[in-house]
Every structure is written in structure tokens, then in C-alpha cells.
Amino acid sequence: MSPVLKAQGLVHRYGDFRLEVPRLEVYPGEILAVLGPSGSGKTTLLRLLSGLLLPEEGWVEGGFRAYLPQAPPLLRRSVLENAAFGLRLRGVPRGEAWARASAMLERVGLGAKARQPAHLLSGGEAVRLALARTLLVEPGVLLLDEPTASLDPANAAQVEALLREAAGEGKGVVLATHDLFQARRLAHRVVFLFLGQVVEEAPPSLFFQRPQDPRSQAFLEGRLL
Numbered sequence: 001m002s003p004v005l006k007a008q009g010l011v012h013r014y015g016d017f018r019l020e021v022p023r024l025e026v027y028p029g030e031i032l033a034v035l036g037p038s039g040s041g042k043t044t045l046l047r048l049l050s051g052l053l054l055p056e057e058g059w060v061e062g063g064f065r066a067y068l069p070q071a072p073p074l075l076r077r078s079v080l081e082n083a084a085f086g087l088r089l090r091g092v093p094r095g096e097a098w099a100r101a102s103a104m105l106e107r108v109g110l111g112a113k114a115r116q117p118a119h120l121l122s123g124g125e126a127v128r129l130a131l132a133r134t135l136l137v138e139p140g141v142l143l144l145d146e147p148t149a150s151l152d153p154a155n156a157a158q159v160e161a162l163l164r165e166a167a168g169e170g171k172g173v174v175l176a177t178h179d180l181f182q183a184r185r186l187a188h189r190v191v192f193l194f195l196g197q198v199v200e201e202a203p204p205s206l207f208f209q210r211p212q213d214p215r216s217q218a219f220l221e222g223r224l225l
């Protein structure tokens with residue numbers, strides 16, 4: 001099977017901080033969790049993978065990738081118009097865009113809120129709306145930066161279900177998260193970053209039970225800041 005996303009020899013610097021990822025591949029249907037302490041480079045990696053940030057060295061190859069930042073911006077319009085926005089940008093006629101957006105809003109549990117202003121949504125609903133907008137444009141790869149960071153367990157579970165569904169449809173999902181339980185529940189593979197370096201890459205069963213690197217062990221025991 002060929003990867004939906006492939007990166008090689010990535011280097012990016014911000015002052016003294018240097019992110020280095022020699023090789024990364026994501027396969028169709030795979031959920032890859034990117035873990036690491038604050039400042040380890042998770043967001044920088046996602047932005048490089050999305051193409052929003054160009055690496056100083058190396059390359060990223062893949063089809064259509066969608067990046068969802070930590071706080072996805074919403075338009076001061078209705079929930080429905082927000083959901084349909086990506087389709088409208090791509091020239092889909094309004095009637096069709098709204099019909100597809102309505103169906104997607106049902107799928108993410110926001111059908112009843114379609115006509116309400118998006119800025120009245122709760123945090124969890126806003127994340128689901130942003131995901132709906134993203135899924136509608138049918139990316140091959142989803143790059144998500146802590147999508148459930150400020151959500152309660154019920155909303156987080158809804159978002160996790162959507163990510164599982166997306167992977168089930170063959171999309172590649174890359175998820176930066178501080179939630180180790182979530183990574184354990186969702187991921188097929190874990191990449192652990194520390195100070196911009198890939199310290200360990202393993203299936204969750206191995207990473208969480210028998211981490212190989214002392215820095216991974218320290219991180220999992222809450223000793224690595």
C-alpha cells in the first residue's frame with residue numbers, strides 16, 4: 001500500500017529550536033498520534049506536513065491535506081454557511097453546497113443548530129463544525145492540532161468517533177495531542193517528539209507499555225517537562 005503522506009529529511013528552525021524529522025509516512029486508514037511535551041515541535045511538524053510552512057530542508061509529498069489548527073477560525077455567519085464555506089470556495093453551487101453541508105451537520109450532531117450563528121456554539125460544537133467543514137472538502141489527509149484540548153469527555157468522544165470514521169474511509173489522520181489516553185484509544189502508531197527530534201516511533205501497545213527511550217519513559221511518567 002502506498003502512503004497518503006510521505007516526508008523525508010525535514011528540517012525547520014525557529015532561532016535555537018530545530019525540528020528534524022528524517023522520515024515520516026502515513027498510510028490510508030491510519031491514525032498517527034504525535035506526542036511530546038509543550039514546545040517539542042508538534043504544531044511545527046503539522047504545519048510542515050500541511051504545506052503551510054515550507055521546510056528549510058527536505059520535502060513532503062501527498063495529496064490533498066487539510067490542517068485544523070488548535071482554534072479553527074469560524075466566520076460570523078450561520079453554522080450551515082460555515083460548514084458549506086469550503087465547498088462554496090471551490091465553486092460548488094449554493095443549493096448543492098448547502099444540501100451536502102446539511103447532511104454533514106447531521107453526521108456531526110449539529111443538524112439542529114444549522115441556522116444558528118456559529119459564534120453561539122460551545123467549544124465542542126465549534127470543533128465539530130470545523131471538522132464538518134474540513135471533511136466536506138474530502139481531504140486525503142487530516143492534520144489535527146489538539147482537536148479535543150478544551151473539550152469535555154462527551155464532546156471529545158464525538159470528535160474521536162468522527163476521526164475513526166474518517167480513517168475508516170481510508171483517510172490518513174495525523175493527530176497532535178497531549179491526551180495520552182486519547183492516543184492510546186485512537187492511534188495505530190505513535191511518534192514521540194522531544195526538543196524537535198523524533199525520539200521514538202512505535203505502535204501504541206509498545207510505546208505505552210514498554211517505551212524504549214528513557215525520554216519517552218520520563219514523559220509517560222510525567223517527569224519530562
Ligand SMILES: Nc1ncnc2c1ncn2[C@@H]1O[C@H](COP(=O)(O)OP(=O)(O)OP(=O)(O)O)[C@@H](O)[C@H]1O
Nearest residue numbers: 014015017036037038039040041042043044045176
Ligand atoms: N512562528 C514562530 N516563530 C518563532 N518561534 C516559533 C514559532 N512557532 C513555534 N516556535 C517555537 O518552536 C518551538 C516548537 O513550537 P511548537 O508550537 O511546534 O511546539 P508544540 O509541541 O506544538 O507545543 P504545544 O504542545 O505547547 O502546542 C517552540 O520553542 C516555539 O516557541
